[in-house]
Amino acid sequence: MKKPQSRKTAAKRGNPIDDAMQAAVALHRQGRPEQAARQYAAILKLQPQHADALHYLGIARHQLGDHDEAIRLIGCALALAPGYVDARNNLGNVQKEAGRYADAELSYRGVIAARPDFAAAHNNLGVVLREQDRHAEARDAYRQALAIDPDFAQGWVNLGNALKRLGEIDEALDAYRNALLREPDSPEACRNVAQAMVSKGRHADALDLYRQWEKSKPDNPIVAHHIQACLAALGQAAANPARASDAYVQTVFNGFASTFDEVLADLGYCAPALCAEVAATLLGDARGGLDVLDAGCGTGLCGPLLRPYARRLEGVDLSPGMLDKARARGGYDSLHEAELTAWLGAHPHAYDLVVSSDTLIYFGELEDVLTAAAGALRPGGSLVFTLEEVEDAPPDLRHRLNPHGRYSHAGAYALAALAQAGLEVRELRHVTLRQEAGKPVAGLLIGASRR
Template sequence: MTPKTLEKLEQLSPADFEATLNDATTLHESGKLIEAHHLYKELLAQQPKHARLLFLKAVALYQMARVDEALPFIEQAVALDALNPDILNAYGLIRRNMRQFDEAKDIFEQIIKLRPQSYEALNNLGLVYGDQYDWEKASEYFKKALELSPDEPEVMLTLAHALRDNNQAEEGLVYYKKLHKMFPDNARHAFNVAIVLHGLGRFDEAIEYLEKVLKINPDDINAKHLLEATRGDKGATEAPESYIADLFDAYAKDFDMHLAALEYQVPKMLAARIPFAIAPKGKPGSWNMLDLGCGTGACGLYFNEYCARRVAVDLSPKMIEKSQAHGVYDDLHTQGIEGLYAESDELFDLIFATDVLVYVGALESFMEESAKHLKPGGLLAVSTELCTPEEGDFILRNSGRFA
């Protein structure tokens, strides 16, 4: 940040004004948002009704995650230049970021009327439908965008994701493979192919692509874990934290809907057992509760009646966001179980973990640390998947989960 870019500007001539605006946009394009924003602010003090300047200031604020501040500036820009597709596009993105999806859709549809060949507007409209879980409509607009720009990687990727999420994995796989062919040295595209093949039960093909990922990036621990699971390798004792975080970040958007479709009953079954276990203590409603791997927070609702304080931890930032929206917990931590146990000396009456230990094979350390964080007479309630005696103490299944 140079001092000159943060100085207060004297009144500028028209030519100097345009030159300074060009300097500001150059700073903006090079990622120097603070300096660019300062110049936009100074220039607006001299020309407060400059539509392009208002638009650029709004975009800079949006890119700095100051969305609420960006809104009035983009609204002023729209009022001054209501038919400018670039200004409208920024307006739509800001409304989408604020989760005002109907308003965002109206804006992107207006852009499409003004500029029918805008694949960006079609793609953005598809993204808004995806935000509302309408994967069929989202796919429709992504396909229209791809017709206009057949080799646009971003559109191809959003279409592949939408098809996968709409239970059209085979069709989505076509686009994931095309992206891998376009960018053979991109490990993420190869991993996307592997994930879909794995989900389709085409394990030999999944192994081929996981090996490609590791050839590109030998240190990719997520690919290593899934490869070990798919091949049935021995020796793994737990899933990498990054694997779990990425997996549940991807699930977060429609996780509750997924559980409802599965008629998921594990939290309810665990909660039903607690009254029998706590009868001798006789103090439900005053407990400290710790939810390990809280997900979206829906499971914690089953245990609320027993607790006065509710603490939760999850590796997935997107799951934590969903959990905050449910408002179940008093204290939320985005980290792993080991990290929380190492940092906290708080004791709990109840610790529970539903479908968490499926990502841990050897449970000895978990049990020891959990015991240290229980009050005398406290309860540890968990769910696991079962393996047979012939399989040993635990086994890593090709699902990537331990039994």
């Protein structure tokens, strides 16, 4: 969002309206939108057709969370001054951030028609096209932005993301490299180049990039985890930690919360539905009389599928961002921010059904969490969960930390861990959990009961 700056750069000294406008803009640029909004509103009482005041009051209302009013006010400014390009661009920004992508597209196209060399408008057009799943058009918009401004690092990252989405991995890697050349300390560029290298099997090169990133972000849990994943891929068994750290899981999913559902839908993600199928097999018809835990509930995708079984449905997750999404989705009686093993251990004999969809893929060693789950179940209670599977695993392999940062497990190890926890396997299915890089992700879908 462009910072407020009045178009009247040479206001006449002593003009009260101009003086008030400059004071309001100064407040706004100091990061005080509420005070600025009051000043803009006072100006508009005296001069209702002041386009700058309408425009910047709209920005302030957007910053204060009132998106509908922001769009109305900026629209009024444009009705008075149709050629006010900055206002039209900011209208697109507000519409984009409010999720009105088709409207934002029209605004950005209007900006580009008036100012074809406005690189940011081409980039923002790409963003809203991407949100409408028009990835080839988004790629072309990013390329146009970069033709105007080749040093626009975020534009190169966005282009790389579009190319990767279109399966053009080599071209995506080139785009990410261009971003890194222009902004060597960019975490997003480092991560994307490294991930592209991982997808090409170039684990040593990816490790070098993560090491470079680690120098500028030594305490970043994502960097630390992916260094371990690359080392594991290079055969260093000591780099296979027992589980992903709480900080890694929380950081990743807080950042992923806003797009989680859409991204997984695009990947054909079906783990929640598969878990619901096994729950139905184990429990029969849903009668709403059970105490149910959605263990690693994320954004609440399992919630509507589990609700028919529950007199009480709880969710637990490490990520407050994901819990906010689950809360907005609704259907839970309570949601809790906690580490899963600790939560289960602190609630003995509390549940009739525990479901964990694609959560234990961030655990390597399963014994502790499965023992805690068994303790949290009442006698005869059921546990349903998914794992990513190591197919054709050698006899001595228990689990593997993969370059993408998730664990996969050998089926024999999972069964042994369940038996050790006192859980009896009642359903075991080999399934496809989703697609990744155009390939199916093999999974284990397990239903077990406490003896």
